Amino acid sequence: MHFTLGSDLVALREHALKTFRDAAPSAEHSLYDDLWAAAPVPDDDSLLRAALIAEAAGASCGPFHPGERIALAWIAARHPGLRPVLESAPHVLAAVCQGTDGALEIRRGAGTFAVDGTFRVLAPDTATAGHALVLAAHRRRRFLVSVPLAGRGVRVTSSRTVQPDRRLLTVTLDQVGVPEHQALSWDAERALVSLGQVLAAAELLGVMQWTLDACVDRARSREQFGRPIGAFQSVAHTCADMLCAVELSRSMVYAAAARHDGSGAPEAHTAAVTRILLRHESLPVLTEAVQLFGADGLRWSGDLHRQLRRCQVLRSLWGTPASTTDDVIEYLRGQVAAAAAE
């Protein structure tokens, strides 16, 4: 056992951060595409590498959404049958908003499936997403289905989100026909959501670290009453609390990502705990930062509000807070029952 990052992993995080800061789209793809090129094996560091890339994206302050991209690459690697479908058209991933609760109903026809229901999905604002990959259910079987986001039987309501580069689409499907090859059996929806929870947490960690760094720079350089504001105990203690939040969160994210189930997905309970922790620790860091920056923190031209918005979005993804809490409570009840049985 060793609990610190090796030099190769630190270098990966630095390389990813530089790539995101340089904002070269092709280079960004290279980060994701290599991740699952080889099938994960137990004890490898594939998930940790994915988390470090997501962290770097969060710390870059750029318009990158690695969690969804990495999850799509993971699906393609796990289910080669989906690869041609995913490569035929750009997809967005509905599980980001669906969690494990919102599977659509599908019915089998002659060579096709008919899909009904409503789901929500985040889509880039700059381009029209052609398809969404949604979780669906037929009797007791689960499927991943590629559905079109335009055409007959498809109704889409688009809403702006707090992140200017992303829109929230509410999609209603009314007996939309999907060829059978676009609906593939899928038994890993929980693993997918767990993966997404840890990647979103890692990106939040990057956002928190960026915010802490910005606050410390500000506390050292901004002078009021003839001295740096970091000389005032209230400001210094605020920064100290932020460091505590960042390091506690980093410890949880790295621990959750350091071990996977053999497929590259984290253990479900650890992922739920990680989501709960980061959801709780992240937002106060951002809101305290706005206070520390004063009115400068409210400027549209600054980066702080962009990170605040990113934080708000990331906290909302991959399942409802209630469902995540339920998972943890069930775990704790199980622990008590097991101890009583002993």
Add this chain to the structure above:
Amino acid sequence: MNVTETPDQARFRHELRTWLDAHVRPEWREPGFEEQASVALRFAVRRKWHRTLATGGWIGVEWPVEYGGRGLTPVHGLILSEELARARALPIADWVGVELVAPTLLRCGSHEQRERYLPGIMDGSQVWCQGFSEPAAGSDLAAVTTVATRTADGYRISGHKRWTSWAQFADFALVLARTGDPAERHRTLSCFIVPLGSPGVTIEPIPMLYGDAEECDLHLDDVEVPADALVGEENKGWRTVMTSLTLARGSATLIRIAALKRTFDGLTRDVFAPGVPAAGLPDDSVLRSLALLHARLEALGHLARRKMGEMEDDGLPGQIASTEKLLWARLSSDIARFGMETQDLDGIVEPDPTGVSTGWRREMYRAMANEIEGGTNAIQRTTIARHVLKLPC
């Protein structure tokens, strides 16, 4: 980063677990077992357990072989802490000796001091306390006024130490004293080994909020010590003390987290008592708070492991260690307050006629002490801001 145990580490865990299963007493696992005992009885039971552990070879596993240790790594120390917690073993009596004094002597003491004192620390025959704080030198430890004056044979020490835990049962104190101009603050401090049976030593237990008296006042009136009682160099005591505190933090929080885990398990047992149907559970907001406490506790455990990784890399804990004490103290307080909130009027009943608090109220009072001892929350924040974040405060 690799969270998988090596075969050697797995063997160590298995050997330890088997040994603990045979030696940990079942009654220790009963809620409130230690609360029901007086301070003296609690110390006696813990001392016996210390000796049992030493007989099994589980004290000082990281110490060098030449001083009776097993020469193992910080990760083995981590496994030891985890397994002691899992077995719900009691703390040992001489925590200060094992976790604070011994690592300090190994790093800063002389060969003679190590040969003389480490065997007694290991087998529990000699118990230590820490004489750093004073009535007017708490958070500002460099304001120590206890004075050590050179004599023909060594030093004469006079002063008043406070919050010396378990001093009434201890054989030695590690004392921080002034050996030069007080205006020079931390540059004129030295560290001494003081036998507590020496003439001029008076110890007074201090009853605390929770009814116990583990803490003591230690009065030193012209106490003579030999020259070889000095640990490290004269006027370099600050460095010795900082090393001591840093090394103690290396393993201390693992032990504290293990204890906190036991407290949290008690909380979940209260909330999810077997047989309680889902409809009988607290409302959602309470369950959300409980899930969050669990998440913070899990994360704190992982933070402690990262710190152990840093110690393996560099020999000393890095910046993570500075956050650990503050995070632990706040979490212990939040868990105890949550426990208090689960109680109704029963929570204000004081069943012990001597005023010794029990149950969640005791946990809450103890947690308040956690946020003060070893550096208040405010001091921890200032230390982080100044020394880690390099802010000009």
